[in-house]
Amino acid sequence: MSVLIQHGTVVNAGGSVKADVLIEGERIVAVAAGLDPAGHTVVDATGLLVMPGGIDVHTHLDMPFGGTTSADDYFTGTRAAAVGGTTTVFDFALQSHGHTLGDALTVWRGKAAGKACIDYGLHMAITDLNPHGGSEHETLREMDAMVAEGITTFKLFMAYPNVLMIDDGLMFRVMQHAAELKALCLIHAENGAAIDVIVAQALAEGKTAPHFHALTRSTQAEAEATHRAIALAEMAGASVYIVHLSNTDSLRELKAAQARGLKALAETCTQYLVLSLEEQMPGKSFDEAKYVFTPPLRSKTNHAPLWEALADGSLSVVSTDHCPFRFEDQKALGKDDFTKIPNGGPGIENRLQLLWHYGVNAGLLTPERFVELTSSAPAKIFGLPQKGQIAAGFDADVLLWNPNAEYTISAATQAMNTDYSMFEGWTVKGNASKVYSRGKLIVDEGRFVGEAGYGRFLRTEANAGGMA
Ligand code: URP
Ligand code: ZN
Ligand code: ZN
Ligand code: ZN
Structure with missing residues (x-):
């Protein structure tokens, strides 16, 4: 199972670059321009930003x-x-x-x-x-x-x-x-x-x-x-x-x-x-x-x-x-x-x-x-x-972000289990297009396609908040 995300702009905290992102199994294995699509499921990310989930x-x-x-x-x-x-x-x-x-x-x-x-x-x-x-x-x-x-x-x-x-x-x-x-x-x-x-x-x-x-x-x-x-x-x-x-x-x-x-x-x-x-x-x-x-x-x-x-x-x-x-x-x-x-x-x-x-x-x-x-x-x-990063070796938690998508927030359409939204009727520009969790597509144009129980418990490292 490999997915090639083509023609997007990869945005990391350290900078942005036009590059393709290759996912194999649960990991990102390559980030580079012009990766060969042969043998991969290809996703066209033209006009989209590719960011860490x-x-x-x-x-x-x-x-x-x-x-x-x-x-x-x-x-x-x-x-x-x-x-x-x-x-x-x-x-x-x-x-x-x-x-x-x-x-x-x-x-x-x-x-x-x-x-x-x-x-x-x-x-x-x-x-x-x-x-x-x-x-x-x-x-x-x-x-x-x-x-x-x-x-x-x-x-x-x-x-x-x-x-x-x-x-x-x-x-x-x-x-x-x-x-x-x-x-x-x-x-x-x-x-x-x-x-x-x-x-x-x-x-x-x-x-x-x-x-x-x-x-x-x-x-x-x-x-x-x-x-x-x-x-x-x-x-x-x-x-x-x-x-x-x-x-x-x-x-x-x-x-x-x-x-x-x-x-x-x-x-x-x-x-x-x-x-x-x-x-x-x-x-x-x-x-x-x-x-x-x-x-x-x-x-x-x-x-x-x-x-x-x-x-x-x-x-x-x-x-x-x-x-x-x-x-x-x-x-x-x-x-x-x-x-x-x-x-x-x-x-x-x-x-x-x-x-x-x-x-x-x-x-x-x-x-x-x-x-x-x-x-x-x-x-x-x-x-x-x-x-937290789009780079080889990282978990393929990948967010394809459409900076031009307009979306109106409403309790009537939200996924949260409440009968109201704190932002009812607000229209925002910029929204998730596709979301991958460890290589698995879980959201496709606003539609949840993941599954209950897929998420894993994460053991964290004691690092004093990165300030040790
Ligand atoms: O009102 C809040 N924030 N409820 C959750 C508990 C807390 O203090 O974070
Ligand atoms: Zn809290
Ligand atoms: Zn609190
Ligand atoms: Zn005891």
Whole structure:
């Protein structure tokens, strides 16, 4: 089985070139102009860009949260990812209180088994250092076992007290041990304790509508935690990666740390680049629950600095934090109280379309930087040396991108399992034409032709986020 992709423009983070791409089995075996088509299935990519498939490093599939479960499982979620040009996801396995990391791994591998349509890695969220009540910090020892299993990234929540949040001491212990293991610490940075006080005060004043979710979680609450996480990581000698950085105040903390040479990286997510408090959450109706996620939408003034940070390298990755809930029966849980609206939004399918349209078409990102942000940097930071590049020897995760295809986003036609889209009716220019996962065609002109269970669990390398 060999496929020759002819006459396209190969776009890698390091540059673009007109070249043919030869795939044999699961790998790319040659990238060069004028490859001999004899004996190969030929695909004409005239006018198309040939890019490494997207890597979305922040998703929540089939996740119990906010009294319900996220609406995409590993089948519908990875199918939607694929339709949008993403060929690898990293999902979060969550340790529950009283249970081990091993338990969480078993549960999450079980959720993916027979369902994942594309390759997937896992981050492990640590919530309990002593699940059996001892004093020996059993979980720290278990981190070694996780690294041996190919899980080299640990997530720590500074928000959601009594659910997922751990305190600074525990966070520091995990960071110290992560440094020894060259593991990367991923941080949800928000001051959960202060936010809880502000939320209680808002509810006491009868402020129950969805937009109060945003108004009770300030940019300072995120910036403070961003600063604290980076400071603790510096003390521990650990590499740190701030997830879903949403605003300029947090960005200032990140840039200050990077200017001092600290091992601090961050991602932002599509929604923080194109949606805003003013546009989506004016405080008019319960419909705004569709945009309740954490960190919340910010004022529009944050957009330009985030785009600049993507272009200048301060931000390394764009992910989605895909955590979908249906409006009718899930978001509705919070009709009378915004704290009961399950937090999260659907976005796994639209990341590349939106970043291309509002980034590349708008002249804010080059196509090469687009590839770096959506695929190459994620592969490097998260320890996948076989992915993120169109070159001989790499996995044949290949995206044929049509920069001229116009596409209108709508819940009626999307692959994601939600009854709404955060980008309903938006027309973007630039869309996936064909998508290959390890050499297998899985999407053909918007039609999913892959299969449940094809995706493999990816063991990642511990490389301290590429900063060791
Ligand atoms: O609202 C969100 N983002 N839900 C998912 C959990 C998280 O904090 O990433
Ligand atoms: Zn035990
Ligand atoms: Zn988070
Ligand atoms: Zn998340």
